[in-house]
Amino acid sequence: MTFDSFVYDALPMRVVFGAGGIGQLPEEVRRLTLRRVLVLSTPEQRDLAERAWDLLGDSAVGIFDRARMHVPTDTVAAAEESAKELGADGCVAIGGGSTIGLGKALALRQGLPILAVPTTYAGSEMTPIWGITDNARKQTGRNRSVLPRTVVYDPDLTRSLPAGISATSGLNALAHAVEALYAPDVSPVIAAMAEQGVRDLAAALPAIGKNPADPAARAAALQGAWLCGACLGATTMGLHHKLCHVLGGKLDLPHAETHSVILPHVAAFNLPAAPRARAALARALPDDDPVAALNSLTHRIGAPHRLSALRVRESDLPAVVDEVLADPYANPRPVGRAELERLLAEAL
Structure with a gap:
């Protein structure tokens, strides 16, 4: 693969990777000169937040365990109030994309630095992209202020992640790389x-499906998620991410599962117009037909592959098409109403 011209803008990021990495939280918080951090999590991961709280000792001032998918504005407001009341000077966001997304909202609106400890493969921790949902409309943007200052990747924290969630989260990450390969930048x-x-x-996701506690597969998947997330942070996303943002915000769909359904369909649409991306995917998957390989991978790891499985109805689709066309993302192939309607009908 050769490039006639390009610009590469490296993002400032400290990455700490390795089994048992959560034990380095106190040192990493000190490196950031933070003294009063608020620990963020979802209700389901409260125990993990409490583990971080115990490790941080006097550096932690509270736990906010109400992070929610798609970062609703009312959740952000409640977290802001908690951070102000506790006098927090930073956040430790431990969990998946919902928790890290909430940390980003606090960074955007309150200027609080983030230390992220991802427990899924979503990749949000590697990007300056934020998203907040208000009245079923997800607003997204890029701002370097939301980029976590430090990311601690501990594969041990992903070993209890159920195989099904691992599958969809991993496909979410993989989608970042697919779109990066044909991005204009x-x-x-x-x-x-x-x-x-x-x-x-x-390679890792099928191995995790067979043995969710496989330490080598968990480390490989987390490394892959890190690389794919960095791609998301450094390039312009296209049709796939636009569709997932609109579907998720408008219909309140589960984020990772939406990615797993949409990815093969957008790849089938875009790759004929992106030969270098197609060649790279053929090498990586490895398969001379990367779209078939993506479909096969989705089925092998048991990820959803129809929007109807996410309770999307045909009557939901026209409003999705309207919103995608109202503010389209850059894409290697022009997309109009007829193409979108056909793609979504096939995904349904």
Whole structure:
């Protein structure tokens, strides 16, 4: 793969990767000169938040365990109030994309630095992209202020992640790399990271399905998610992410599952117009037909592959098409109403 010209803008990020990495939380908080951190989590991961609280000792001032999918504005407001009352000077966001997304909202609106400890493969921790949902409309943007200052990747924290969630979360990450490969601002560095990220995840996810506690597969999947997330942070996303943002915000769909359904359909639409991306995916998956390989991977790991399985109805689709067309993302192939309607009908 060669490039005639490109710009690569590296994002400032400290990454701590390794089994048992959560034990380094106190040192990493001190490196950031934070003294009063608020620990963020979902209700389901309260026990993990309490583990972080115990490790941090006097550096932690509270736990906010009400992070929710798609980062609703009322959740953000409640977290802001908690942070103000406790005098927090930063956040430790421990969990998946919902928790890290809430941390980003606090960074955007309150200027609180984030230390992220991801427990899924969503990749949000590697990006300056934020999203907040208000009245079923998800607003997204890019701002370097929301980029976590430090990310601690501990594969041990993902070993209890159920195989089904691992599958959809991993496909979510893989989608970042697929779109990065045909992004208008892709560079040799990002293309190499994307290809390796796809390779890591495509090998690790089936292994996790067979043995969710496999430490080598967990480490490989988390490494792949890191690389794919970095691709998301460094490039312009296209039709796949636009569709997932609109579907998720408008219909309140589960984020990762939406990605797993939509990815093969958008790949089938876009890859004929993106030969270099297609070649990279063929090497990484490895399969001469990357779309067939993506479909096969989705089925092998038991991820959902129909929007109807997410309770989407045909009557929901026209409003989705309207919103996608109202503010389209950059894409290697032009997309109009007829193409969108056909793609969504096939995904349904």
